[in-house]
Amino acid sequence: MTKTNPGNFFEDFRLGQVIRHATPRTVTAGDVALYTALYGSRFAVQSSDAFAKAVGYPRSPVDDLLVFHIVFGKTVPDISLNAVANLGYADCRFIRPVFPGDTLSAQSEIIGLKETSSGKTGVVYVRSQGFNQSGDLVLSYIRWVMVRKRDEMSQVAEQSVPSLPEVVSVEEFGHALPQIAGKLWDDELAGSRARWDDYRIGERIDHVDGTTVEEAEHMLATRLYQNTAKVHFNQHSEGAGRFGRRLIYGGHVISIARALSFNGLGNGFHIAGINGGRHVAPLFAGGTVYAWSEILGREPLPRRDDVGALRVRTFATCDKPCAEFPGRSSQSYDEGVILDLDYWLLIPR
Template identity: 60%
Template sequence: MAHAKAKTNAGRFFEDYRVGQVIDHAVPRTVGAGERALYHALYPARHALYSSDAFAQACGLPAAPLDDMIAFHTVFGKTVPDISLNAVANLGYAEGRWLAPVWPGDTLRSSSEVIGLKQNSNGKTGVVWVRTTGRNQHGTAVLSYVRWVMVRKRDMDAAAPETVVPALADAVPAESLVVPQGLDFGSYDFALAGEPHRWGDYAVGERIDHVDGVTVEEAEHMMATRLWQNTAKVHFDTSARPDGTRLIYGGHVISMARALSFNGLANAQLVVGLNAGAHANPCLAGDTIRAWTEVLDSAETAAPGVGALRLRLVATKGGAPFALRGADGKYLPDVLLDLDYWALLPV
C-alpha cells in the first residue's frame, strides 16, 4: 500500500529560503467595523481621526479609516505561517510606509520577498530578511515594510547559504511619506481631539512621559493574537518555550504603547512611516506596559495644515521613564519596545 503524503505543513525552516524568493501568503481577509471595535476594546485607542467619521470628514477624508495598526497587524499576521512559524525571535523592522488608508470593507492580502539571508555561527539558526507588501482588493499597496527574523534550521548539516545582508535606510525620508489624499488639517478641532498641542509645539530632543500604564492579561493577548491570525508557536503553545511561558505578541506591545501615547500626543493622528523597531525584551502576561516618547525630527508636508514628526516610542514594564540602555550599550531589562516612526499632526 502506498503511503499518503503528509498534508499538514510544519512551516519553513532557514534552509527553505533563498534570496529573491517571493511568497504569496494565504488567506485574504476582509476587515471592517468589527475589527475596529475589537481593536478599541483591546487597546485604549482614542485618536479622533480613527474614532469618528464626522471628525475624519472635517479633516477632508470620506470617513474614518481603520487604525493604521489594524492594517499592520492584519498584513503581518498573513506572513507568520510562511516567515516566522519556526522563528526564535522577530528581530527588527525598517523602511515601513503606510501607502493608502484601509477602509471598512477592504480585503487585505500579503506577499513577501526574501531580500537577505545569514546563517548564525552556531549553525542551528539563521536570519531571514523579507520585504512584505499588503494590498487591498483593487491591488493597491496599502503598506510595505522590511522585517528580519531568526529562524531555526530543520537540518543542522544543511549547507549555509551565501550571506546577503540588505542595505536598509536608517529612516524613511520625510519626502517619501504618503499623506492620504484629501487630508486637510486647516480646520482641525483641537477640543474634540483632546489636546491643544500642534506640530510646532514639539521640539527635537523633547521627551514625553505618557504617565499611564496597562497590565497585560493572558486572555486579551490570546484574543489579539487570534484576531490577527498570528500562528507563531511561541504565542500559542506553552511547550514551544523551555520555560513554559507564552510570549506576548510584539505587535500587541506596539499597539498598547501607541494607545498609551495618546496622553501627550493626542494629535499624532496617523502613523505613516516605520523607520526602525526592536522588541528589546520579552513581554509576559502580568507585565504592566508604560510608554515614553522622544521627538527625533520634524518635517513639513505638502498637505494643508499637516506636519510630520519622527518619534521614538519606548515601551517598558517598569523603571524610570527615559531610561533605555545600560552602560554596556544594551537595552535595560525593563525595556520591551524601541520603535522609531513618523506621525502626522496639525500645524
C-alpha cells in the same frame, strides 16, 4: 503530498524568493471595535466618522497598526512559524488608508539570508507588502527574523545581508493622504491642543498611564490578526518552553505603547512610517506596560501645508513607570525596557 504545513525552516528560503500568503482578510467594523476594546486607543480620526469626514477623510480609517498586524499575521505561517525571535523592523511605509470593508492580502520577498555563528539558526530578511482588493499597495515593510534550521548540518548556498535605510524619507508621505482641513480640526474633540509647531526636538514626553496585560487578551489579540506563531498560544511549543510560559506577540506591545501615547501626542493621527524597531526583551502576562517618547525631528511635508511630520522614538517598559525616561545608554538598554520604536507621526499644523 503533504497536507499540513510545518512552516519553512531557514534552509527552505532562497534569495529573491516571492511568497504569496494565504487567506485574504476583509476588515470589518467588528475588527475595529475589538481592536479598540483590546487597547483603548482614543485617536479621534480612527474613532469618529463625523470627525474624520470633517477633516477630509471619507470616513474613519482603520488604525494603522491594525493594518500592520493583519498583514503581519498573513506572513507568519510562511516566514516565522519556526522563528526563535523577531529581531527588528525597517523601511515601513503606510502608503494609503484602509477602511472597513476593504480586503487585505499579502506577499513577501526574501531579500537577505545569513546563517548564525551557532549553525543552528539563520536570520531571514524579508520585505512584506499588503494590498487592498483593488491591488493597491497599502503597506510595505522590512523585518528580520531568526529562524531554526530543520537540519543543523544543512548548508545555504547563497547568503547576503541587505543594506537597509536608516530613515524613511518624508518624500514618501502624503501622496494618498487627503488634504487635512486644519481649520476644521477640533482640538477639544481630538483631546489635545498641541500641534506640529508646538513640539521641539529633544522634548521628552512621559505618557504616564500603564496597561497590565492579561493572558487571555494577548492571545485574543493575536488570533484577531490570524497570527499562528505557536509561542503565543501553545504552552508546549519550543519557544514557550524556553521561558516556561507563552510569549506576548511583540506587536501587542507596539499597540499598547501607541494607545498610551495619546496622552501627549493626541493629535498624532497617522503613523506614516517606521524607521526602525526592536523588541528589546520579551513580555509575559501580568506585566504592566508604560511608555515615553522623545521627539527626534520635525519635518514639513513636501507640497503640504496642512500637516507636518514628527520623528518620534518611543520606549515601552515593563513594570517601570517612565518618569525617569529609561531608554538606551551606550550599547545597552536600561532595565525594564522592552520596546524601542522609531517612527514618523503626522500631526496637523
